[in-house]
Amino acid sequence: MSQLIDDLKDVRLAIFDLDGIVYRGNNEIPGVANIIKRLKARSIRVVFNSNNSTLTRKMYVEKLRKFQIASTIDDIFTSAYITAEEISKIKLNAQIYIIGEKGLKEELKAKNHQICEDVIEPNTIDFVIVGLDRNFNYKKLAIAQNCISQGHAQFYATNTDATLPENDIELPGAGCMVAALERCVSQKPISVFGKPSPLGIKMILEKTKIQPYNTVIFGDRLDTDIMAGNQARIKTVLVLTGVTTKENINELKEKKDIMENNLFPNIIINSLEEIFV
Numbered sequence: 001m002s003q004l005i006d007d008l009k010d011v012r013l014a015i016f017d018l019d020g021i022v023y024r025g026n027n028e029i030p031g032v033a034n035i036i037k038r039l040k041a042r043s044i045r046v047v048f049n050s051n052n053s054t055l056t057r058k059m060y061v062e063k064l065r066k067f068q069i070a071s072t073i074d075d076i077f078t079s080a081y082i083t084a085e086e087i088s089k090i091k092l093n094a095q096i097y098i099i100g101e102k103g104l105k106e107e108l109k110a111k112n113h114q115i116c117e118d119v120i121e122p123n124t125i126d127f128v129i130v131g132l133d134r135n136f137n138y139k140k141l142a143i144a145q146n147c148i149s150q151g152h153a154q155f156y157a158t159n160t161d162a163t164l165p166e167n168d169i170e171l172p173g174a175g176c177m178v179a180a181l182e183r184c185v186s187q188k189p190i191s192v193f194g195k196p197s198p199l200g201i202k203m204i205l206e207k208t209k210i211q212p213y214n215t216v217i218f219g220d221r222l223d224t225d226i227m228a229g230n231q232a233r234i235k236t237v238l239v240l241t242g243v244t245t246k247e248n249i250n251e252l253k254e255k256k257d258i259m260e261n262n263l264f265p266n267i268i269i270n271s272l273e274e275i276f277v
């Protein structure tokens with residue numbers, strides 16, 4: 001029987017990033033469904049942690065099912081879900097203006113917050129929350145600005161990814177919408193809930209009751225997945241099936257800032273298939 005690579009022999013919880021690890025856009029990365037099955041067969045809990053806030057957790061369960069990966073909504077931790085959980089710790093039944101899509105709106109509604117679509121009185125809005133919005137426009141930006149600058153709304157964001165992988169190209173990510181609002185209100189979000197914040201990983205550890213030293217994250221981005229994992233003190237594995245290449249790592253090593261910034265993974269593998277030898 002094949003063995004897990006030695007560094008992973010104590011793992012009881014595996015956190016998978018989605019884009020660049022499980023799939024690229026709508027294309028499955030070959031072999032991943034089988035690797036996940038083999039991990040589960042060893043009683044390793046598998047969960048998924050994505051910064052993409054556009055889909056609900058239920059929609060992710062369906063998307064994964066298409067790739068022959070079984071999951072339930074309790075296995076899915078998106079930046080939208082993490083945002084909804086964290087916002088609810090700050091205020092219950094809040095009035096919120098969203099720059100974002102269905103995933104973010106539905107996760108907040110499920111926590112009994114009210115999503116205001118057309119804000120007439122900016123003073124009534126508690127929070128402006130920004131995530132990826134592929135229908136982003138000037139009107140939405142102006143409403144969000146008004147809620148913060150004229151009203152008393154607090155500014156939060158799901159994530160600040162610069163780009164969004166879409167099959168074989170990169171499109172603008174949530175960070176572009178966040179930057180637009182930052183510019184016109186002259187302030188940064190009070191908190192950004194997605195990776196590289198370790199909040200989501202800490203939430204996963206709390207909910208699964210598994211210790212950091214028994215946990216690993218598989219990610220393709222140094223400045224989100226690996227940084228979040230290192231800050232949460234779990235094992236970090238960079239998989240070169242997404243945005244990061246060997247050349248990127250060599251360049252960063254030469255600059256020598258990689259160690260200081262928590263950006264360096266414990267392990268680097270070319271594909272997930274290398275975790276079994």
Ligand SMILES: [Mg+2]
Pocket residue numbers: 017018019020021219220221242
């Ligand atoms: Mg990724």
